[in-house]
Amino acid sequence: MYVDISEWSMIVDKRNYTIKNIVRQDNESSLVELVNHARSQTFFCTVTKNQQIFENMTKALNLVHHKNIIKMYESFTENGNYFIVHNTYSTKNLEQICPLPKEEVCMYSLQILSAIEALHNAGIYISNLNPKNIYFDRFGLVKIVDFKDCFLMPKRFCSKFAVTTPRPAPELVEQTPYNPRSADLWNFGIVLFFLVNGRYPFHECKNIDTYKTEIQDLLKLLDSNEEMLHRDAIKGLLQLDPFDRPKLEDVNRCFGLRKVQLPKGTLELNRSSSYLPLHCRSKSRPIHLMSYADVKSFYHSI
Secondary structure (H helix, E strand, O other), X not given: OOOOHHHHXXXXXXXXXXXXXXXXXXXXXXXXXXXXXXXXXXXXXXXXXXXXXXXXXXXXXXHOOOOOEOOEEEEEEEOOEEEXXXXXOOOOOHHHOOOOOHHHHHHHHHXXXXXXXXXXXXXXXXXXXXXXXXXXXXXXXXXXXXXXXXXXXOOOOEOOOOOOOOOOOHHHHOOOOEOHHXXXXXXXXXXXXXXXXXXXXXOOOOOHHHHHHHHHHHHHHHHHOXXXXXXXXXXXXXXXXXXXXXXXXXXXXXXXXXXXXXXXXXXXXXXXXXXXXXXOOOOOOOOOOOXXXXXXXHHHHO
């Protein structure tokens, strides 16, 4: 995207900001670092000339407020430039720090699942979840930051076939009506495999037949690899048939969480989740969890 720093500087200066530097940019948008004049506080600002991206992001960030999703402070537009001011996060994404110890795999997976749940409860299909757009704040909490391609889910199946990740759910490539929730969980399966192994499970999709063959080969490999961390969850999430994939509550159970009915007046764990960590582990195959205290502490802090 063409960057006109002088024009942007004049626009943000009217709102008491100064542009400190450009963090990164791509063909559709730029991420700039701003400093507020009055409070000397630093913010990130996504700048784009694409009105649809602006509308997608502002709609999602207005609907969902969650600790693992960036928080929007304000948005404005001038001279065909669209600005979204939000909180800062580290410049290293998930792709740059994997593979991780098994305890951290579980910790980050829980946070990503919690954010997915909040978005789905608000009716938002993320669409482009992948390790490259998952970052961390200064406290080490996961931050999902990219909502350029998100949209509100239809009541039934979706027929908007926007392929926004290099390894999309097969039904999107085949352009058959699909369940957006299942497509998001496919993307989480890719993320989970990357968290565990530090690499992607198969090549980017160039040809659907080759792509499906690679997926089938992976599933056969998983059958014979009982030692892989969260193998059952990965295998379920990366099924070719979306009807064979687990639902979100099933995935949560794989990570030792169960849904409970909170008594009236109980302090909510967060606004969109009623999952609690299980005390026990699977008898057939250990499920690696953080300590109960750590998981409980995380959810109580949301």
